[in-house]
Amino acid sequence: MHEWALAEGVVAAVSRIAEEQGLKRVTEVIVRIGELQQVDREILIFAIDQLRPPIMRDAKIIIEEAPAKLRCRVCGHSWRFDPKGLEEEVSEAIHFVPEVAHAYLRCPSCGSPDFEVVEGRGIWLASVKGLRGDD
């Protein structure tokens, strides 16, 4: 479950941001996960919970899922990609390194592997809310 590694990144980022912004405690964290990488939401939340430092103790963790939107650079076709139909091996590979999608996926309109992931790639920290010392 490399979701633990991702959770570690989230917690580290939140801690840094809290410190930079002088937050006494963090009240809400919004994490966006991309559909393409199929991050396991439950495990991610569980892992963040386990790793929470004191400053995040009461923080509400909100996980938003961004749909995987791909766009072909050759023909301009845009599509939403649903990884659910993939073979397990392929889905696993993309789970670890989403860029390997270029080895497996093709533009449904022209067949090119030259597409970009417009949205829904990996994991992002969208916002961190909290209370300052003086609040």
Add this chain to the structure above:
Amino acid sequence: MHEWALAEGVVAAVSRIAEEQGLKRVTEVIVRIGELQQVDREILIFAIDQLRPPIMRDAKIIIEEAPAKLRCRVCGHSWRFDPKGLEEEVSEAIHFVPEVAHAYLRCPSCGSPDFEVVEGRGIWLASVKGLRGDD
């Protein structure tokens, strides 16, 4: 004056767009030129004038200049770059292929050549307005 080549591109793009949108005549064209490439505004306008096809006969050509904004990928520093102080040879080189800026310019904060041109690179067609057959 390779501004002629760029003008040719502009005219070709306007013509294509006019046709795609079923315009009977084009009334206004907005071209954005990037400060980094130092496209000669007068020559560009003159060249577009000379190359205008009938459909663009009365079109007003508006040239907007976008400031060159660079951002360092290493330290995050953003700055506006003014090419006026460059040696002529360097300025000429960047005029032809703006990417060669990476051979000459460095981040003023950390010295890295790993910066991105956020804005103000080359030449863009920002908008084409016109009248449809039925207007």
Add this chain to the structure above:
Amino acid sequence: MTDPRLEIIDRRLSTIDHIIAVCSGKGGVGKSVVASTLSLLLARRGLEVGLLDLDFTCPATHLILGVGDATPEEERGIVPPSFHGVEYMSLIYYTGERPTPLRGGDITNAIIEILSVTRWGRLSHLVVDMPPGLGDATLDLMRLIPRMEFLIVTTPSRIAFQTVRRLIELLREADRVILGVLENMVLESSGRIRGEVEAMGLKYLGFIPFDPKLEEALGDAEALLQTDFATSLNAAVSSLLPD
């Protein structure tokens, strides 16, 4: 926002009959010496020929041809100067030998800029020297110039050929014209690469022996044409050329 440069690339290339990318995926197999020498051989046959170096961060063709001081003229675009009868275009005119690190997006932009402003003459062949890797340059040429013909260079090494295999698969999937595969730097000819190439239904163009004298000839076009390398290349690619 529309990029006006993309509108004129086809027109700029419309004076050219054949556009040949010398490519491999693998580095150091001899793409640049093949591309450079091929242009010279074509020019010697009296053809109008151009050479475009797209290995922006590690250009080599200017060193191989020994191009002089001339720089492009600016005349309703950029007119590449001619060296040894070859219209020659490279980023080197604008960077000299300075390190020029470029990320993928920069490479794409520079390729588009060059293709849209360079005014080639009437050419029978434009030879394009490709960088290694299956990255921005390869994908951009496939996207921007669908009629590009690919001349693939490999060495006998399994490492090189494995990469070549990947390139071939990529090109085939996209229905691109593959002129054939050239085997370079052969120490002892074994027939293995020929077998593999032909099994894939592709043309094996021939092999070029390892030529220990090639290095000294680099930088001097006349000397280059006198090498065994050039003789073998000429024989190997003759099937591709008009008599």
Add this chain to the structure above:
Amino acid sequence: MTDPRLEIIDRRLSTIDHIIAVCSGKGGVGKSVVASTLSLLLARRGLEVGLLDLDFTCPATHLILGVGDATPEEERGIVPPSFHGVEYMSLIYYTGERPTPLRGGDITNAIIEILSVTRWGRLSHLVVDMPPGLGDATLDLMRLIPRMEFLIVTTPSRIAFQTVRRLIELLREADRVILGVLENMVLESSGRIRGEVEAMGLKYLGFIPFDPKLEEALGDAEALLQTDFATSLNAAVSSLLPD
């Protein structure tokens, strides 16, 4: 939006004493055989060592080492399997031999992903096999791992060395640690490259003769260690290694 992956790269690499990028700028000079063989040599000395293949679109180290079927374990990250005593990480686990064209931005993302989720053990050395070119991979490593040490590979060819010169300039400008320059595939030793390297104030690590038997040993780690290539490499880099 903040990329949480960037926060943990340093921590992931904190178990590693030395991170060495085997690089050149130029392709085909032997970076991959040097990187692979160097890892084996280090492991044979009893050191804990890792090898990371960053030439994503043309990977070669798996062919050189003959890595088997094992794949990384998923355990609070990705734990690379060990081959011949070397913790080995490559995109090959996830792509197989499929062509995997990647643009610069994809390369950046894949590098960040791998660096942030791979859980290396306690290592004295992590060897990184670099792609050719002065592009995304080189710039990203310079940006993400400032303590990276660079081992530069060249051949005697002027073409190769010209590119190496550009790389050196880039690294020096950024005050990076250059371990030295290794001259590979030497046919007759001439001292020219040594002279050029020392004139730049850099360490010339030594030369490795062209070894016609190297090719047959590829894919078999034991055989690789028996080659003259490995013997010369061992001598050349011994100054860099603990006794």
